Amino acid sequence: MSESRQITVSKKGVPIIAIIALAVIFATGLFVVGFDQGHIFSLVYGEQAFTDLYIHELTHDMRHAAGFPCH
């Protein structure tokens, strides 16, 4: 007994869910590397995060090299 299968190849636009996901990743990554001055860790550690500046120090060299204002 033979079975026939139909393969349909369609081309559609860019899924909105993919655009939203990538836009969130874009904004978050840009803020982390380019602009965070303790803001993200302050959500957990409070004011101390603005003194410790862990993300700032981690991204320090890339921040300068990529052209972002660092300090």
Place this chain on the structure above:
Amino acid sequence: MNTSLFLIIVLVSGAFAGLIHGVTNLAIVEPYLDQAIGMENQNMFASGEVDDTLEFWVEYEGYRTWQKSGQVLAGVILGVSIGSLFGIVFAMSRSSLPGRNNVKKALILAGIMWVTLYFIPFLKYPANPPTVGDAESVVLRAILYSSFIAISGIAAVGFYKVSKKFQNKKKILGLIGYVAFISLVFVIMPENPDKVTAPLNLVEGFRATSVLAVSSFWIAIAITLGILWNHFKPEREIATSN
């Protein structure tokens, strides 16, 4: 379009190009960063802000190791971030980009985005090494820099849409409009408020290598995404039925 496949190739391309960016920075920009930070240390010793002691250098080596190794990780994070934007724009504009394959199309788009989102903003607000920049003005400088990038990017999209309404050679009016508009913005936007106090050869060397390293990212993201797109063809959605 196959959503999962599209997301995976965009994120992988961004991470890989970011890795290239981070490693390139370590190779060519890092010596200028070390030189600039060395000058900062000497200034602090001279002013009496800190003492030139063994404890100072132990602490210094600790956080410089953290900063240097963080450069590669930050490169990957930034690569995934900018790569995400590149992926969105590429997917939405691929059919109207010139070029016979996706690598050429991606290279053309990367060139446009490099000019509008990086190089023109860089000409207005160039990268500076440590020792340049007052901490008090960092928020203002961040607002100025990100605003200029946003204005340039939005204007590029806007004038591209305008150019599509024209026929044949009149499409050049869109490019002329963008150049005129961004030139006006370039003149109107305030200057960087901080004076460059570091030696000129250090600042110029840092800026030149910074441009090369950022350019390596844009070339890498275009080639990687183009190759992966050619291979996996995420624009196709395959359904099977009996």
